[in-house]
Amino acid sequence: MIKQILLGALALAPFAAAVGNSLYVKEVTFPKNATVEQKAEMAAGVVPTDAQLAWQKLGLTAFLHFGVNTFTDREWGDGSEDPSIFNPSALDARQWVRSLQAAGVKLVILTAKHHDGFCLWPTETTAHSVKSSPWKEGKGDVMKELREACDEYGMKLGVYLSPWDRNAPCYGDSPAYNDMFVRQLTELLTNYGRIDEVWFDGACGEGPNGKKQEYDLDRFREVIATLQPGAVTAIMGDDVRWVGNEKGLGRETEWSCTPLLPDSHKSDQNKRLGLRHKSPDLGSRDVLAEAGKVVWWPSEVDVSIRPGWFYHDTEQPKSLAKLAEIYTRSVGRNSVLLLNVPPDRRGLIAAADSVRLAEFGQWLAGNFPEETGGEAIDLPYPKTVNCAVVGEDVSKGQRVEAFDVEGLVGGEWKPLASGTTIGFKRILLFEPVEVDSMRLNVTACRREPVIAGFRGLMADMPAEETSGNAALELPKGVTASVEGPACTLRFAEPSTVKGFTYAPPADGAAVFNYAAEVSRDNGRTWTLVNGLSGEFSNIQNNPIPQTVPFPAPATGVTDLRLRATSLTTGPASSFPGKLIPRL
Numbered sequence: 001m002i003k004q005i006l007l008g009a010l011a012l013a014p015f016a017a018a019v020g021n022s023l024y025v026k027e028v029t030f031p032k033n034a035t036v037e038q039k040a041e042m043a044a045g046v047v048p049t050d051a052q053l054a055w056q057k058l059g060l061t062a063f064l065h066f067g068v069n070t071f072t073d074r075e076w077g078d079g080s081e082d083p084s085i086f087n088p089s090a091l092d093a094r095q096w097v098r099s100l101q102a103a104g105v106k107l108v109i110l111t112a113k114h115h116d117g118f119c120l121w122p123t124e125t126t127a128h129s130v131k132s133s134p135w136k137e138g139k140g141d142v143m144k145e146l147r148e149a150c151d152e153y154g155m156k157l158g159v160y161l162s163p164w165d166r167n168a169p170c171y172g173d174s175p176a177y178n179d180m181f182v183r184q185l186t187e188l189l190t191n192y193g194r195i196d197e198v199w200f201d202g203a204c205g206e207g208p209n210g211k212k213q214e215y216d217l218d219r220f221r222e223v224i225a226t227l228q229p230g231a232v233t234a235i236m237g238d239d240v241r242w243v244g245n246e247k248g249l250g251r252e253t254e255w256s257c258t259p260l261l262p263d264s265h266k267s268d269q270n271k272r273l274g275l276r277h278k279s280p281d282l283g284s285r286d287v288l289a290e291a292g293k294v295v296w297w298p299s300e301v302d303v304s305i306r307p308g309w310f311y312h313d314t315e316q317p318k319s320l321a322k323l324a325e326i327y328t329r330s331v332g333r334n335s336v337l338l339l340n341v342p343p344d345r346r347g348l349i350a351a352a353d354s355v356r357l358a359e360f361g362q363w364l365a366g367n368f369p370e371e372t373g374g375e376a377i378d379l380p381y382p383k384t385v386n387c388a389v390v391g392e393d394v395s396k397g398q399r400v401e402a403f404d405v406e407g408l409v410g411g412e413w414k415p416l417a418s419g420t421t422i423g424f425k426r427i428l429l430f431e432p433v434e435v436d437s438m439r440l441n442v443t444a445c446r447r448e449p450v451i452a453g454f455r456g457l458m459a460d461m462p463a464e465e466t467s468g469n470a471a472l473e474l475p476k477g478v479t480a481s482v483e484g485p486a487c488t489l490r491f492a493e494p495s496t497v498k499g500f501t502y503a504p505p506a507d508g509a510a511v512f513n514y515a516a517e518v519s520r521d522n523g524r525t526w527t528l529v530n531g532l533s534g535e536f537s538n539i540q541n542n543p544i545p546q547t548v549p550f551p552a553p554a555t556g557v558t559d560l561r562l563r564a565t566s567l568t569t570g571p572a573s574s575f576p577g578k579l580i581p582r583l
């Protein structure tokens with residue numbers, strides 16, 4: 001069955017399919033013994049809630065990771081940070097919002113509390129907050145400043161509140177901590193006006209009592225539904241789904257209606273079907289065949305403009321070429337993009353990042369103007385194209401399973417590109433070609449397709465400047481050897497070592513906990529570098545090189561050894577990745 005839609009010419013063959021008409025808001029349970037055809041047809045009738053649809057239309061949203069980690073240069077704090085280190089010298093939330101708006105961002109989410117437990121608002125629940133910091137003599141409130149800036153510029157506001165709290169003494173004492181968390185959530189959702197997205201990540205650890213905290217997610221969701229009924233709940237919530245990586249990469253086949261069920265469904269279906277956020281297939285007929293229920297749980301792609309989530313002076317923002325690629329692989333793959341831009345120690349978005357955001361906004365305005373509030377002008381045919389933008393009206397469900405795009409070239413229809421799912425928006429890039437017309441053929445679908453948009457354009461994809469990564473090469477005269485879970489670097493002559501960089505492999509296991517040691521007698525005796533046993537925070541989800549400075553430079557070093565004490569996958573018996581000394 002083929003449905004064709006033409007641009008610059010008349011539509012062809014009307015599409016006819018025997019389909020049902022029922023729509024199901026957010027979820028549907030299949031009848032027992034339903035065939036896979038029936039399940040596919042029903043899944044195509046699942047539609048988003050109003051809040052989910054409004055969120056999907058935002059396209060481009062932003063994260064601000066800011067807190068004590070900004071001042072310690074870490075990705076995860078351990079909760080022992082002294083609040084006195086939080087002292088931004090020139091914090092200006094209006095500058096954050098203006099910088100983000102230049103890129104076309106429509107909603108911004110602040111890390112009101114990250115895993116270290118430090119609260120960016122003057123909470124009544126703990127002293128571990130801005131109240132105990134020297135910033136504005138303890139009278140500051142980052143949430144309030146951001147709220148005011150958002151109101152001034154017409155930006156929506158969201159909040160990231162980490163359930164994992166490495167500071168709270170009651171963490172691990174489940175009922176007590178859940179009460180504290182509910183109070184924190186209540187403060188944030190009561191005192192700062194309208195909140196459009198509430199973001200809980202899934203990280204969970206043991207408290208000081210050695211017990212694993214059991215989150216009362218039902219209660220947390222109830223608080224949100226009562227206090228901010230218009231907000232979508234993300235990640236541990238059931239409105240917005242984590243795409244499964246932190247690289248800015250959506251799936252080519254991305255079903256918003258999926259049998260991967262959020263925690264609120266209390267179902268064993270995910271286990272039974274072997275489904276996880278990272279699973280490549282979250283909605284094909286093969287997966288539906290075994291499923292009893294599907295939900296509208298659309299994908300959000302979260303990625304940082306810099307390698308880390310927090311600001312580190314040693315890092316640089318991604319190139320415009322990379323951001324353009326991320327856009328086509330996230331928003332262009334039926335997802336919302338959540339781009340993190342971390343303020344620096346002054347409390348400002350660094351110049352390099354705000355320049356990049358403005359360039360990104362200009363690029364979007366020139367190529368995908370609908371993202372920055374403009375309208376796409378469809379130039380008349382014939383024209384040269386290298387890109388097709390297609391969208392379904394997802395308020396009627398997600399229906400298309402396969403499609404292709406053809407161009408009329410010299411009187412003949414030629415294939416230009418093909419894809420599987422479309423969803424809210426799908427962008428396909430191909431080699432430039434001059435066409436007199438373009439047409440979209442829907443070659444497989446679950447119900448009659450409702451195409452909301454189809455256009456061809458010549459997208460200006462900036463070329464990536466290629467540069468080698470000299471920072472990750474071993475310096476001359478240094479040799480590396482790996483034995484079991486340890487990597488040893490031998491120096492040609494006794495050297496002064498200021499620290500090291502650990503580069504994890506792109507995929508698979510990485511070192512998580514480590515001990516760093518030096519030898520001054522060619523490896524006969526070893527000393528732990530002044531307390532340097534630690535963790536490569538968040539390395540599982542975001543496998544980027546992490547640099548660890550020594551508390552003081554170590555002199556006369558003949559060997560540097562990094563011992564893995566655990567891997568991201570469990571106990572350490574090998575040393576994956578690369579170790580580079582900082583001399």
Ligand code: FUL
Pocket residue numbers: 075076201202203302309538541
């Ligand atoms: C993860 C966290 O562990 C990271 O630090 C970061 O906040 C990311 C957005 O979510 O779960």
